[in-house]
Amino acid sequence: MLNSSSDQKLLRLVTAGVFIALVAVVTMLAIPLPGGHGYINLGDTLIHIVVFAFGDIYAVAIAALGSAIADLILGYTVYAPCTLIVKGLMVLIGIILIKRFKHRPIAFFISGLIVPFGYFIFEILLYSAEVAALNLIWNTLQYAVSAILASVILKLLEKPIERFRGR
Numbered sequence: 001m002l003n004s005s006s007d008q009k010l011l012r013l014v015t016a017g018v019f020i021a022l023v024a025v026v027t028m029l030a031i032p033l034p035g036g037h038g039y040i041n042l043g044d045t046l047i048h049i050v051v052f053a054f055g056d057i058y059a060v061a062i063a064a065l066g067s068a069i070a071d072l073i074l075g076y077t078v079y080a081p082c083t084l085i086v087k088g089l090m091v092l093i094g095i096i097l098i099k100r101f102k103h104r105p106i107a108f109f110i111s112g113l114i115v116p117f118g119y120f121i122f123e124i125l126l127y128s129a130e131v132a133a134l135n136l137i138w139n140t141l142q143y144a145v146s147a148i149l150a151s152v153i154l155k156l157l158e159k160p161i162e163r164f165r166g167r
Helices: 005-028 043-054 057-074 077-101 104-112 114-126 129-165
Strands: none
Touching: 005 043, 005 057, 043 057, 043 077, 043 104, 043 129, 057 077, 077 104, 077 114, 104 114, 104 129, 114 129
16 A cells, blocks of 8 residues: 555656557557658557556657667667657647646547647658658647547546546
């Protein structure tokens, strides 16, 4: 039993560390995109679950670090800084929207637009508009599937997550 606030903080920190690793692993279960510029994965599905479970700066760190670590391990090193920023920003905006509007699917959709468009801008600067346009389609598809899956999974996990958050 956790008796003090420092015990609770330690548990959250350790749990965040585990989720950083989980996001990296789930993201690394990837299918490379045609043309070799990125990959499709379900890391964003887990990130959405983390957003709802943590709902704070821990979720931002989990998403940003876990996703960037996956880029580094998979050899997409050039993407890691962009991923760190895009995923962190996506989660930060998602948290704000969930707290403000209390509607997860809409928050996931709106915050998720940051992912394909963030990478789009990055890839225009890095490669070309043609490569960026092709990957915009794949990144949007990945994100849409992840948001839908996360909404379904969260509906099933709602009560255990509420207990984790102490509500």
